Amino acid sequence: MIELDTIIGIKTATAVDVNNLLVPSNSLAAHLRQYSEPALFHSDGAGKYHMSLSGSLFRARFNDRYFVFVSRHQMTLGNYEHDQIALLNYDKKTLVTSHRAVFPDNASDEYDCAVYEFTDLIKSGKLPATSWYDLKTDWVRDHLPKPNLVVAIGYPGHRNSIDYEAAHYGASPNAVWGVEASPVIDGRLSFVPKPEILFEPAGMSGCPVFGCSLDNLAPTCFFAGILTNATQNRFNFFSFSRMRPLLERLLASG
Known part of the structure; x- marks a missing residue:
């Protein structure tokens, strides 16, 4: 069987579903x-625009509702309130x-995820309805496929900052x-970067992790989870299947 990383590396018309x-394989990361966006927080007194940074986030929609996913420790590290x-x-x-918003009831670090809703902001025109990942296809899967290749897309701190003076x-x-x-952490899935990375991934927490699998040599991409802990040698993430109960609570709230 052809390895998926070989397919991704070929700059041809090979496409990923x-x-x-x-999507052309050589455009998959750009798509x-x-x-994925930097996780911004409205913070009074933090510069002219009153905003600060803490990691990354994932934007997704389900039917006609729009959500943001982050790792919960992004909130606690910055002492941010959920609003x-x-x-x-x-x-x-x-x-x-x-x-x-919806988040775990207990203070344990084991369930490192929180979900926020932005549907009203979309409907009022304060945010565009484009560029939100559609969860519907992954939602109806019996189980997530075993990935041949994994990709995380986030905003490491060494390349992202706010210059408040300017x-x-x-x-x-x-x-x-x-x-x-x-996995090396309870309640997480893991992947090893290939090729090796030369930067510290601090700031990528909360970013989406996607899996790519081969089904009869037809590459398919799916949402696998959000990044929680990462080093240069290993990326640990919270799986979509474990995130579903939080999203279900929001969906049930109307």
């Missing part, structure tokens, strides 16, 4: 990048915060490819 959209997480409308240059904010993502590895 992403939610029934065929998936639209669903501070925000998205930037780049066209209008406005910062908007979530109107609903009132400048720049966002520069990194795609990290790898292969599945045996």
Whole structure:
């Protein structure tokens, strides 16, 4: 069987199925990048625009509702309240915060995930309805496929910062490819970066992790989870299957 990393490396017409959209393999990372953003927080007194950074986030929709996923430790490390997480409308240059949230009831680090809803902001026109990953296809799968290749797309701190004096904010993502590895943290899945990375991935927590699998030599991409802990040698993430109960609670809230 042809290895998926070989297919991804071929700059040809080979395409990967992403939610029934065929994306050229050499454009896959650029396509998936639209669903990942730096995690911004509305913080009074933090520069002219009152915003600060803490890791990355994943933007997704389910039917007509829109959500942001982050790792919960991004909130605790910055001492942020749940109503501070925000998205930037780049066209209008406005910062908007979530109107609903769900997170674990206990304070354990084991369930490192939180979900925020932005549906009302979409419906009111304060945020665009484009560039949200559609969870519907992955939702109806009996189980997630075993990936031949994994990719995380986030915003490491060494390339992303806010210059408060110059009132400048720049966002520069990194795609990290790898292969599945045996978990080393309870409640997590893992992958090993290949090729090796030379930067510290601090700041990528909360970013989406996608799996790519071969089905009859037809590459398919799916949402696998969000990054929680990472080093240069191993990326650990919280699986989509374990995130579902939180999203179900939000969906049930109407």
